[in-house]
Amino acid sequence: MELITAIANDLVILAKPALFNIYFAAASIPIGFVLAIFVALGKGSSSGLVSSLSRGFIYAFRGSPFFIQLFMFYSLALAFNLSLWKPLGIDWIVLNPLILGPAVLVLNTTAYTANILHGAMQNVPKGEIEAARAFGMNRLQLFRAVTWPNVIRIAWPAYTNEVVVLFHTTALVYFTLPVINDQKDLMNKAGELFEKDYNAFLHFPVAGLYFLGVSMIIFFVFGRVYRHLMRHLPQAPAIRFSPRWIRG
Amino acid sequence: MVDLLPQWLRDVLGQDVLFWLGYFTNGKHLSWYASVQYTLAAGAIGAAVALGLGVLSAAGRNSRFAGFRLLGKAYTNSLPGIPDVLFFLFFPLAFEQAVEWIRAQAVCTPAELALGRWPLCPDANLIFGSFEYLILAGVSLGIVYGAFAGNVISGAMNSVPRGQLEAARAYGMSPLQVLLRVHIRQMWAYALPGLSNIWMLLIKATSLLSLLQISDIVLWADRLGSPNFTRSAGLVHPDWRWGYYLVLLIFYILLTFLSEKLFTALQRWAGRGMATAGAS
Numbered sequence: 001m002e003l004i005t006a007i008a009n010d011l012v013i014l015a016k017p018a019l020f021n022i023y024f025a026a027a028s029i030p031i032g033f034v035l036a037i038f039v040a041l042g043k044g045s046s047s048g049l050v051s052s053l054s055r056g057f058i059y060a061f062r063g064s065p066f067f068i069q070l071f072m073f074y075s076l077a078l079a080f081n082l083s084l085w086k087p088l089g090i091d092w093i094v095l096n097p098l099i100l101g102p103a104v105l106v107l108n109t110t111a112y113t114a115n116i117l118h119g120a121m122q123n124v125p126k127g128e129i130e131a132a133r134a135f136g137m138n139r140l141q142l143f144r145a146v147t148w149p150n151v152i153r154i155a156w157p158a159y160t161n162e163v164v165v166l167f168h169t170t171a172l173v174y175f176t177l178p179v180i181n182d183q184k185d186l187m188n189k190a191g192e193l194f195e196k197d198y199n200a201f202l203h204f205p206v207a208g209l210y211f212l213g214v215s216m217i218i219f220f221v222f223g224r225v226y227r228h229l230m231r232h233l234p235q236a237p238a239i240r241f242s243p244r245w246i247r248g
Numbered sequence: 249m250v251d252l253l254p255q256w257l258r259d260v261l262g263q264d265v266l267f268w269l270g271y272f273t274n275g276k277h278l279s280w281y282a283s284v285q286y287t288l289a290a291g292a293i294g295a296a297v298a299l300g301l302g303v304l305s306a307a308g309r310n311s312r313f314a315g316f317r318l319l320g321k322a323y324t325n326s327l328p329g330i331p332d333v334l335f336f337l338f339f340p341l342a343f344e345q346a347v348e349w350i351r352a353q354a355v356c357t358p359a360e361l362a363l364g365r366w367p368l369c370p371d372a373n374l375i376f377g378s379f380e381y382l383i384l385a386g387v388s389l390g391i392v393y394g395a396f397a398g399n400v401i402s403g404a405m406n407s408v409p410r411g412q413l414e415a416a417r418a419y420g421m422s423p424l425q426v427l428l429r430v431h432i433r434q435m436w437a438y439a440l441p442g443l444s445n446i447w448m449l450l451i452k453a454t455s456l457l458s459l460l461q462i463s464d465i466v467l468w469a470d471r472l473g474s475p476n477f478t479r480s481a482g483l484v485h486p487d488w489r490w491g492y493y494l495v496l497l498i499f500y501i502l503l504t505f506l507s508e509k510l511f512t513a514l515q516r517w518a519g520r521g522m523a524t525a526g527a528s
Contacts, residue, residue: 059501060497060501062504063448063500063501063504063505064452064496064497064500064501064504065452065453065455065456065500066452067455067456067466068455068466068493068496068497068500069497071466071469071470071489071493071496072490072493072494072496072497075473075487075489075490075493076490078487078489079486079487079488079489079490168330168331168332169331171331171333171334172331172333175333175459187333187334187337190334191337194341198345198367200338200341200342200345201342201345204334204337204338204341204342205338207334208329208330208334208335208338211329211330211331211334212326212329212330215329216329243328243329244399245328245329245396246328246396246445246446246449247449
């Protein structure tokens, strides 16, 4: 009974910090998705320069840890504070963790998502594209009517995992960026609670419960969207109950 | 370091180059380069533990005993659901507390134990240095990524064609021979792409060592790049941290690149003589 009240108590305390993690993910995922479409198109572009730039971007951000990326961009923001941001009067934007955090997350998720989308673009059935060309569609029509609907269906399961892992990655943001006032996220708050009573076995697992719970909600919602995307098929595909938790 | 160079080379390089060469080989920078060993050690320990736990949990999931099956499934399904950094911080703390609690039962007086406050008594306190934390960090990375590896290995075990195992049995191999010579031997070809992915995650997670106060490459980069101000010399250099982190970024990209090459070679080796895609 005592344990249940302790857990419930922690769940209440950690509810507001969880919103910060959700905010970081929710702010970066839509922007990253839109940017990733362009980077993925760039990777498949016939222009050598655009293609190698996109490839380099994807390789750099997939090949290095988010923790280091965050450190680098934060120290860049700090180093040019006095010479650039302050005179321009935008230092409160550039150095705000609620803006800088999602900005770096956007770069990170763009690279991973672009890789997923590019892989999917490679797997669009050739016959459908040829048929669309035979109909006399121009490139924009072809993309909207044929390529994109195929891409989003092929990429969706992998993208679901990407979103969940990105949400997990938000745990790292406040290890680097400064915490302003009481804007603590789950990891900060769990650490703070731990320092009060040294009860590692209570606070960290409860924080983990929040991550697990939100991940489950993401899997559920994205599973429903997947069913909607596949509604033209005779049987709805089985909802995958074994999430992969791993980035593409 | 610069003093070791022959005179003619010093003349060729000129004062400016020599100054920077000297700066980037001073004691602090050499410590930075040497601290790469902690990153690599944590990666190696993590990989060994992850592979061991992956094989164990895959065996558990296919076990005849319901208890092992449950244990294997609980481990491989639940641990990936939380961020690696959460477990990475939790495990060393939890391990330390568990050992302290066990020690306290022997060392502390009953009166101190009855208080139930943490820490239980001063005698039971453990002081861990960075060596112990390095081992703990490696092990906790191994536990996290062992769960991923368990999924990959158990999937790969199921991917080996049944006919291969039946053929091995028909040849009169004992169950152990079938397992070692055919099942596990062929499993690697299916598991390596997934294991390669997990190794990339693990090597990237080694950047977290500084969170456990280990003086790894990240902590040194922060120390070396921070604006350096001394009373006698004034501002030695402004904030150079982004440059040092850029070097780390490139270091990790190189590490990823080398790992990719290594795993491609491994995959070719594991798939030799097999009729799978990617094997020759």
